[in-house]
Amino acid sequence: MNTIFYIAALVALVSTALAISGRNAIHALLFLIVSLLSISVIFFILGAPFIAALEVIVYAGAIMVLFIFVIMMLNVGLEKEMENKWLRPGMWILPSILAFILLIDFLSMLRSMNYREIRGQIILPKQVGISLFTTYLLGVEISAMLLLAGIVGAYHLGRQKKKVIHRFLEKIEETHAEAPDTNL
Amino acid sequence: MTYLLIIAGVLLIVLTIAAGLIWVERRLLALWQDRYGPNRVGPFGLLQVLADMIKIFFKEDWVPPFADKPVFVLAPGILIATILLTFAVTPFAPGFNVFDSNIAILFFLGNSSLGVYSVVLGGWASNNKYSLLGAMRASAQMLTYEVFMGLSLMGVVMMADSFNLREIVEAQRHVWFVFPQFIGFVIFLIAGIAETHRLPFDIPEAEGELVAGFHSEYSGMKFGMFFVGEYLGVTLISALITLLFFGGWLGPSFLPPIFWFFLKTGIFICFFILLRASLPRPRYDQLMGIGWKVLLPLALLNILVTGAILIYIK
Amino acid sequence: MSPSDFLCLTPVMIIAGAPILMMLTIAFTRNYKVIYGFSLTAFSIAFLSLFFILPAIPCRISTLFIFDQYSILFSGIIILASLLITLLSYDYLLYQESEKEEYFIILFIASLGSLLLVAASNFVTLFLGLEMLSISLYVLIAYRRSRDHSIEAGVKYLILASVSSAFLLFGMGLIYLDTGSLEFDKIVPALSSADHSATLLFTGFGMMMVGIGFKLALVPFHMWTPDVYQGAPVPVTTYIATVSKGAVMALLLRFFFAIRGFQNPGFILIITILAILSMFVGNLLALRQQNIKRILAYSSIANMGYLLVTLLIGNETGIHAAIFYIVSYIITSLGAFGVITLLSDRQNDADKLENYKGLFWKRPWVAIVFTLSLLSLAGIPLTTGFIAKFYIVFTGINSGLWLLVISLIINSVIGLYYYLRVITALFSPANEEKLPPVSLAGHLVLGIVAVGIVWLGVNPEGFLSLIAHFSVL
Amino acid sequence: MILLDLILILLTGGLLAWITGKWSSILPRIISFIAIAIDLLLTLSIFLKQEGFGHTAWLINYRTNWIPSFGISLHLALDGLSLLLLLLTFFLGLLSVLISWKEIRERVGFFHFNILWILAGIAGVFLSMDLFLFYFFWELMLVPMYFLIGIWGHENRTYASYKFFLYTQASGLLMFLSILALYFIHGRNTGIFTFDYQELLGTSMSAPIAFLLMLGFLAAFLVKLPIVPLHNWLPDAHTEAPTAGSVILAGLMLKTGAYGLLRFVIPLFPEASVRFAPAGMILGVIGILYGAKLAFAQTDLKRLVAYTSVSHMGFVMLGVFAFNTIAYQGVVMQIIAHAISTGALFILVGQLQERIHTRDLNLMGGLWKQTPVMGAMGLIFAMASLGLPGLANFVAEFLILTGTFRANILMTCLASIGLVAATIYSLRIVQKVFLGKEATVWKMKDLSIREKIVCGSLVIVVFWLGLFPQPVINTAKPSVIKTLNSIEQVSINQNTNPIP
Structure with missing residues (x-):
């Protein structure tokens, strides 16, 4: 289980990074879809098959399609110039530093936590449904x-x-x- | 070992059916249109499939230079992959399935929603305006019909109290769900046709207006994958209709369960072909209109009534 | 859910049912007047129903909501403010695009979100309420699509609201990870368990404050405020300034007290920094503005900074001071934005300083209300703003928050300058510009606001005891 | 209750004047005149009957709850000092209405509303015995004054009004902080949380804190007074304000600062005041000399008079920190005398400006020929201002210098240089305006009957106070002694001579 988890997590990280750095909007979106799918796998491993399925159906299957739909309609490709303008160091250095600080903060936080095994407690759709319609x-x-x-x-x-x-x-x-x- | 055998068996059966359907469809269409159909290659033209396959395999694998190559290549693969994956959770008979999933229906819905990408990306990557139009139509259409395809199944899920297809079939021991869930059945049927973009809902390809739509630029085996994918989809939807509404493999015990399953599925496949032979194609806005304004409320109403009655009975 | 739970939910159900009924009405016939009248009635009934449910409180509804005196008080404030904004909106929208009925539907849903926020006792409802509020708000902000800046403002709000929601969710996630509970009340007990990690809690709270900070427009999350204030239709700006901020602040108060934030040095640090930054940046940036809406936007940033001080007071009086400040800020903002609304005509919002030149000689009554509101924002005696600021300074000194109190005092003086600028414009010689007529409803709102400002400024005792009675957390 | 009525009459009178101003420009004047006159008569009747009240601490004491949640009460009380200042307030108020009769032609209703509300605020300040209420009135008088300067002022009015408002508001907030701190210190010590002046008297606290809190109070009062580093707003505000505004500013608003020193700073923080005394006296002397020097350098007549106020108020500061009866009597006299004489000078400037539309000294000269009455008046008030014996200011300055001589000889000597300077600038006024060659030929009428009444009454008061100041001294005596008691208490406790 752990191996699959790490593979899925790695895929998620890499594809997300590619989604951010990709210049072609559709390719970026495809990587995002891959990322969502791998996250769905992680959900599945963590024992939430219902959420895993919803992740695929709703995010990967519906919302991303809409994104692609919109990008197709806009016929993207003119963005290069704008992107170059936006990607001047002045624009991204501060947010990046902040994000980096946040990352370090997270890493230290994770270190400070007690190491917890990935628990494979499975929560079925029925339980989800019951809690949604009672509590x-x-x-x-x-x-x-x-x-x-x-x-x-x-x-x-x-x-x-x-x-x-x-x-x-x-x-x-x-x-x-x-x-x-x-x-x- | 049996596990691998089952996988191989399922793949074999499904792919054979899909390939065979090429012949079956042409023959049946011919029958209903009062002509012969393929009847030269082999007895009854049975070897026509083989001939087509040989032709398709040996065609030049041509990618248009203006296409977005990786996506162009990826697109047909997605179609085949998503549909085959769904067969993994589809039980053909008791014990005869790859994976007895607790969320089989959700798994099917997830995969079918991912299937949209093959059409959309294929159309987009072709970099051709007809393909693009086809892709846009496909994304809107499939997104729309996916919504109440899922909703139409919820009545069945509520009655069977499970997402597991095996349990759903077992729950139909006394009465097939097609009777209590007739509305659900009709909606699922319509949505299923739309999802596989078969006639009369083949608007994304619409040869007449869009020159084969999203797969205009495809040829050779990549086209073949779209082609086979369509038949796989028909098989899948038929199998699911059988499982969800017509008691799956249940039937008189003088024949093995798997026979009943294939019999029922076959009937629905023929029904699909009959539709193609008999119905005209609706306009795009009519398709969307009927989806959002008629089928969606109906599906919701179906859930409401089913839920109310179930609560009342319990 | 027991019958008494339903009783407690009456006001919420009225506010939730009204938009649905309105939609059905619109489906049959579109009539602006009918929808307007319906909105007024629904808000009034909802307000009256608050008295009706008083005997049933406090009640908890599963773990999601708690309807106690605190939430009832804020519900009353929210409903009344929404009612007044409805009154203001009628004339403003009368001349707008053909379909204006949806405005009221969304206004109701936004109010519903606010009502749920003030009763939230769980991260789930916190998030849902906040989202309901912000989704409604960005529709409202962009409502007059044909005007300049309107869509821009809407999109800006949408994007920043989404980003802030993401932060909020992340923060909630971290706190959940740390404490294992989504309920406010269970956070404090969980802090004593062995699994608790202070860093996790701190980061979680920090991220939540990013999200809430966006909604309250605290510095450094304030960038959207001036543009959105300027671009939105004036009644909507009023709504953002009053109901939206009031509700979020009420929620923050409840949450902060439930987690005993004022005992946690890390939280205190966060709040202190946010408060001081908001005060200074808000006031300093306001100094050079020429647009009234922008001035008021920056002023609201500063005011939220003042309000944060109440969080750190850490006892009942802090809550009292916060409530009094929120109420007086809402009344005052209603006055200020109400005047802008009433002076806006078909084409343009009256948001430039020149539009107000010599208002006092042309429309003395409107100008007086405006002056009163500005003086109240500046905290000059005889207005409610004075008592409100006094209350914060008073409780702040009592709790020894000298740094914050002195920043507050310094900022009051800085703020005075730009309020005076507007007042000077009001009293300067008149120009020839024609002003639109003011309707009866407008006069009514202004009258209520003026009485409110002066009454709370001169004789706040009654209201103070009301707060003391209602602010049990 | 009568004290509350005094304020309420003014407030309602103001509102009435505003409302009636819509229909007529004469009604507001009459209403304000009547309102202030009623107040003046009421106060006079108290003044005349004061023996009847006996020499208790307070002649009249009125108290009722206002915001009990915070321990705030509506506590008004009147003693000799307040009584004198109230008389002064209503007297000058009446004159302000009279002198504006012709000067103000626009927005008459709102103008009188502002005048009456300022007066109400000032009267409230003189009567409040609750620190919160005091602050409330302290701020209340700002807003109408701001309008008065901002709307009816001269060329540079916006700038002047901002400056005025920001200076006073900022310093007021510092005082407010001190008030709150005092409240809490007292509350923690005794468990009684109250803003009541009498309760807060004698609150014990450590010396540094007391000093800090006193500085907060001082900030507000010294800005109002004004004392030199904080005087910057005054020339602008006085110059730009309409005549009535200048009269009220110079005659009354500055006095709230002096009153505050006597009433609040010294009794509340006796030890700290003693420690501050040397610095206070130096500040006073600097004010006297610097104000006089600047007054001499002005070419704008109104600005000149404004700077004389700075100089004169230096004497008040000097006297307050001398801590003895004579000096204090002098301070009280100076408050009143300065109000009358400077007020009168502002009125004269106003009358001049009404006629020749300039305040530039270089454009005037030789006006005596055309306006002998006005010239005579000008001479009298200039003499009063320079402290000619027989006129009010002489008594005041003499008493102050006598008092301070006991306390600090060096300072007294320096301060008496101020008298010489006062002679120079006062005579410069007379010389430049009324005597000498005509710089420009002006066509102007002499004083009208209304103006004669105004100036005449002022002349009478100046002479009366100069020749027979005893009633004032008698009336102020109990208050002065009361204030000094708190200082003596300190010296007894410390067993040292408080006077350096």
Whole structure:
């Protein structure tokens, strides 16, 4: 179990690093997917198959597809110049130092902890479901409201102004729009 | 050792079926369209499969120079890999499976959601506008249908009280789930067709408008993998329909369980082919509309009603 | 969940049910007035229901929520403030894009998030409440899509809110790793166990403070504040300044007291640094601004710095002081932003200093409320801001927080300068610019705010005893 | 209750004036006049009946709860010192309304609102016996004063008003910190948490802390007074303010500082004050000389008068730290006399400016010919300012110098140089403005009846105080003795001579 864990962790680290450093957006995303998959393996080893599956279904399978979808639509490739501008040392040195400090902090923290064996206690979907619908029932319901806010917001912000389909009608509409709106 | 044998057996069976389907589909289509189909190579044209395979294997392995090479090569592999992986948790008969998983259904859903990448990446890597359009359609379509494909199965899961396919089949000893879960079945069927982008939902490839869509640029064995992958997908969905709604290998005991399983699966495969022969292709927006506005609410309603009734009974 | 749990949840359920009903209404017919009236009614009913549930408290709902007097008090504040913001929003949105009904739906969900925050007793609900609030907020910030900076502000808030949520989650994860519990109450007992690691707890809390610091706009996590304040529609800016910050601060107070943060030298260090930085940076950056919204944004940064001092006081009076400060800050901000809202017209927000030149001679009443609010922010007697600042200094000295108290005093003087700049503009000779008419609702809000500012500034005794009664943590 | 009424009358009068200002420009003036007049009469009646109150510590003592959670009460009390200062406040307040009758033509309602509220704040400061309440009023008078300077002031008003506000607010906050510290020290010692002045008297604390806290109080009072390093705001504020503002600033607001020294610094921190005394006296002398020097160098008439205040207030500082009865009587006299004479000078400057629209000394001269009455008035007030015997300031300065002579001879000698300097700058005013050649030919009228009444009443007071100061001295006596008691207590405890 431990060996697989370390392999998966290594894959996750390497692919994440590649995802960050990759210049091609799609390749970077692919590495990110690999990273997510390896994390899913780690979840599985830790005894959370349900979360492992969700990680694949939701993150790797759905969210990343959307990312790729968007990148395809935007036809990325113009970013090089911008990236060069953003990657001037002035921009990344401070955050990197901070991140490095954080890393050292983490390492020292992990050292300070008692070494704990990876426990293979398996938690099945059923248990997850039961706890979600008893102890955390309200939490689930709140999540629903949270999503509602997201949906309503996405609807409002994503809505396009009403367009008249026919181009002749559109012109007429434009001339109308210039006149002051008396209804208000 | 038996473990390896089972793996080899499953692979053999599945790949044979997929390859054989090339012939079966053409023959059946011909039958329904009142013509002959392939009937020259061997008896009933049975060796047609072999001929096609030889042709495909020996074609030049050509990658267009404008393509994103690594992704282009990777894409068809993803399709085959994800579907074959799903067969690992699919029991053909009691004891005849690679891995008796507790989360088999989730595993299937996860893999099918990863399967999207083959189409999307293949289309994108081809660097061809038709392929790209196909890829975009595929990503939207598969993402949409995946959502309630998962949801449509939840009724079954609730009734069987498990994600394990073997236990689900066992739970159908008295009544097949197709009866209590008819809505779930219909939705899963539709979503399954969409997931495998078979006709009538073959919008990502839509030969008429997109010139084969995402795999326009593919040829040789890479095309072959997409091709076989599609049949593998059909087999998989049929197998799952059988397992989830039609009692899997359960059946009168005068024949071995595995026979019943293949019989039922075969019927559904034929049904898939019949659909191809008989239905027109919907428009893209109709497809999305029906998905979000009809099937998703129906799936949710199905869960709600099933849950309520189960709670009432217990 | 027992019937009494449901009783406790009544206000929350009203606030949660209202947007759903509103959506259904919109599905049948879109009518701005109906939705507006409905919002007012729902907020009012929710507020009244607080009195109704008083006998049932305190009640815990599984381990997620605790509805006690503290959360009821803050619920009341949140609902009232939301109600006033609703009143302010009506005219402001009247002239906007065609579909403005969704605004109120999201406003309700944001308020729901705030209500849950102040009742949270568990990391899960903390996070959900915070997310509900921020998701609603970034929709609200970008609500008027056609205006300048609106989408920019929304995206900025979205990105930074996500980053901060990530930090928050990471921090919670570390604390969970250390203590093995998601409940606030179980953290302190876990600290005595052998598995406990002080570094882990410290790092976890530090990361959580990054997340919370973003929401409260503490320095150095304040970068979004001026842009978002400027870019958001004014009522939304009001909402961020009042309800959102109040709720997050209430949560922080509860959390900090539950984990006995004021006994931990590491936590004290973090809070002290954040507080002093926020005060100085906020006030110093405000000095050179020309845009009122930006001035108030920086001022809010500084004010949150003052508020942090209350965390370290470490006894009941600290909580009292914090509550009083939050309440008076909310009232004051409602006044200041309310005036900006009422003076904004169809095209532009009245956010430049020039828009206010000679306001006193054109709209004396509006200018007086604005002046009162600014004086209150500056902490001049006769306004609630004075008593609030006094209370913090008072309790701070009592707990020997000399460094913080003296920074607070120095900053009060620095702050005075830019408040005076605005006041001077108000009283300088008038220009020709025309002002939009002020509606009855606007006058009502201003009236309530003015009375509140002066009343709490002159006779705070009643409210103080109310706080003392309600602030049992 | 009558004390509270005094303040409430002003506050409501202010609001009324503001509201009526919408419809008429005369109503606010009348309302303010009546409000202040009522207060003045009420105070006068107390003054006349003061024997009847007996010589207890306080003539009137009013106390009720305000914010009991913090131990804050609404405690107002009146003794001789406060009584005199109240009389002064309302008298000058009345004059401010009169002199603004013609000068202020715009936003009359709001102007009078501010005047009345400043007066209310000042009256509150003189009456508060609760430190929180004291601070409350202390700050309350700032805002309307800020408006007065900022709205009706002259060219540089915005700058001046900022400076005024920031100086006083910053120093006030230091005092506030000291008040809070005192509160807690007292609370910890006795278990009684209160802001009440009488309770806090005699709070025991270690010497360094007492000194530190005293510095907090001193900061606020010395800025107001003002004493030289902290005087920077004063010339600007006085110069830019409208006449009424200058009169109130010079006549009343500076006095809150002096009052604070007498009422709070010395009784609350007797030992620390004794330790501070040498420095205090040096500061006083520096103020006298430096103020006089700068006054002499000014070409702006109003600025000149402003600097004379710095010089005169130096005497107050000097006297306060001399710690003896005569000096203290002198301080009280100086407070009143300076208020009258400098106030009068500001009024004259205001009248001049109303007529010739400049304050530049170089543009004036020879005005006596056209305005003999005004010239005569100017002469009298300049004489008062330089301390001519028979006029109020002479009594004050004489008493202070006599008192300090006992305490510190060197300082007294240096301070008396200030008298010479005062002669120079005062005569310079008369010489430059009224005598000599006409630098510019101005067409101007002499004083109107209203202005004559104003100036006349001031002349009467100057002479009255100069010739018959006994009532003032009598009234102030109990308070002066009370203040000194606390110092004597220290000297008894220490068994040393407090006076260096």
